[in-house]
Amino acid sequence: MESEPRLPTLSDRLEVLRRRWPYPALIMPACLLIAIFIAFVLPPIYRSSATIILEPSAVPKEFVQTATSYADQQFELVQRRVMTTDSLVELVRKIDPYPHLRGASEREKARMVSSATSIERVDPVTLETLAQSNAFSIHYHNPDPKLATAVMEQIVALFLDYNRRTRRELASGTYRFLLSESRKLSESIREMEARLAEFKAKYGDALPEAQTRNLAALDAARQEYDALQAQIRLVEQREELLRLQLSEVPPTLVAAVSDQRLQLAQLRAELAEAEKRYTPEHPDVRRLRRAIQTLIEESRNNPDRSTVKPDNPEYLRISTELDAVRRELSALRARAARAQQQIDRYSRSLELAPNVEREYAQLARDYEIAQAQFRDIQNRLKEADLAQALVEEEQGERFTLIRPPSTPTEPYSPNRLGIILLGLLLGAALGIGAAMLVEMSDPTVRGARDLQELTGTSMIAAVPVLLNREDQRLRRFRWGSIAVIYGLAIIIVSAAVVGASA
Numbered sequence: 001m002e003s004e005p006r007l008p009t010l011s012d013r014l015e016v017l018r019r020r021w022p023y024p025a026l027i028m029p030a031c032l033l034i035a036i037f038i039a040f041v042l043p044p045i046y047r048s049s050a051t052i053i054l055e056p057s058a059v060p061k062e063f064v065q066t067a068t069s070y071a072d073q074q075f076e077l078v079q080r081r082v083m084t085t086d087s088l089v090e091l092v093r094k095i096d097p098y099p100h101l102r103g104a105s106e107r108e109k110a111r112m113v114s115s116a117t118s119i120e121r122v123d124p125v126t127l128e129t130l131a132q133s134n135a136f137s138i139h140y141h142n143p144d145p146k147l148a149t150a151v152m153e154q155i156v157a158l159f160l161d162y163n164r165r166t167r168r169e170l171a172s173g174t175y176r177f178l179l180s181e182s183r184k185l186s187e188s189i190r191e192m193e194a195r196l197a198e199f200k201a202k203y204g205d206a207l208p209e210a211q212t213r214n215l216a217a218l219d220a221a222r223q224e225y226d227a228l229q230a231q232i233r234l235v236e237q238r239e240e241l242l243r244l245q246l247s248e249v250p251p252t253l254v255a256a257v258s259d260q261r262l263q264l265a266q267l268r269a270e271l272a273e274a275e276k277r278y279t280p281e282h283p284d285v286r287r288l289r290r291a292i293q294t295l296i297e298e299s300r301n302n303p304d305r306s307t308v309k310p311d312n313p314e315y316l317r318i319s320t321e322l323d324a325v326r327r328e329l330s331a332l333r334a335r336a337a338r339a340q341q342q343i344d345r346y347s348r349s350l351e352l353a354p355n356v357e358r359e360y361a362q363l364a365r366d367y368e369i370a371q372a373q374f375r376d377i378q379n380r381l382k383e384a385d386l387a388q389a390l391v392e393e394e395q396g397e398r399f400t401l402i403r404p405p406s407t408p409t410e411p412y413s414p415n416r417l418g419i420i421l422l423g424l425l426l427g428a429a430l431g432i433g434a435a436m437l438v439e440m441s442d443p444t445v446r447g448a449r450d451l452q453e454l455t456g457t458s459m460i461a462a463v464p465v466l467l468n469r470e471d472q473r474l475r476r477f478r479w480g481s482i483a484v485i486y487g488l489a490i491i492i493v494s495a496a497v498v499g500a501s502a
Helices: 010-019 022-041 071-082 085-094 106-115 145-206 208-248 259-277 283-301 313-392 416-441 448-455 469-501
Strands: 046-055 117-122 135-142 398-403
Touching: 010 416, 022 416, 022 469, 046 145, 071 145, 085 106, 085 145, 106 117, 135 145, 145 313, 145 398, 208 259, 208 313, 259 283
Parallel strands: none
Antiparallel strands: 046 135, 046 398, 117 135
């Protein structure tokens, strides 16, 4: 009866290693020697580092805000501008970072410097990597520690010089731009002031602030006009009365008068009688007035027909009074005309007021906006001037070197201890794996337990392996050969390590 296969235990694994010990004993030292060889044969790479901090301005930001920026923007901008092939070519011309590469051009070496340089944000105190920080470390890798330091010093100088130059250019450029904008706004304000003055001169009476005054003036002008019209009517009545009186009084005291004067006197008498009987619009009244007017005009046009000089005192008094009344009437009519002109002017101003108010409000609003912009530009111009002075005095926001480059004493790479440990672990894994693989592929019965599992019967006794002299000699030969091989390997690896170190 066959027994079920038994799962291997830890003692079984150890027994396998005891039986197959040559595999780990050969593979693990071999891997270790190879790892040691690789670790010391690979050329050492030295890293020189420097740390720069974005130092804030010595003046608070509320006093000057022109020449300040965020750390992220500064780092990215400077890195993009400094770590370019064109910028690094000048560095390569000063210091050849790769003298062993004689066939490489300056631009190729500049690209190699750029690829061998790394930048990371760090804590300014502990120098540990920190995503949000105002400090950053620059690392440069080179096989020669002195060249690594020299190149690192030049890279730091590029960063600091570029930051100083760009801050000056930014401050001066900002000042020039703001000064130009200030001049443009000043000219624009002068033009707006001229337009406002012209507008006020043209529509002064129609401006919003003149509306109350216009209404009061219009009311006063209308009252004055009405009063003048009333006075004119009274004076016209006086004129008409005096004219009638004058027509009834003979101009001279002499009895003999011309026929024309007699006819005029007769017509005036008839007119006076008709006006007593009829209305002013009656045909007879109108006919008599026309006849009188005709005789008067004929008398004026033909002065020779009436050359007698008036000497009647009553006639002269009435004539003088009539002239005064007529002068008064002329003055009143002139005043009424001026009052009517004022009424028309104030009425037009009130009619134009809505449109004028809208246009004036737009002009005033544009002027106020321009004034506010000009004040803002002036404040920013003062800040830009102060920022420019701060940059010149190194008091503004700037890059400051807090850890200068130093010559490295130990190589940054390769990590020799890590390579050796990796070789040791790899050798152990390969040796144990090889032993297990050989054990699994070998069907040989290796002991009483295997035979008992194979036959299913119990064993009475087991005879151990007995080595004769020949077997012992072969075992000693194998061990000696292994020792010689490892000795030679150690010598070769040591020589290679010494040569690489030298």
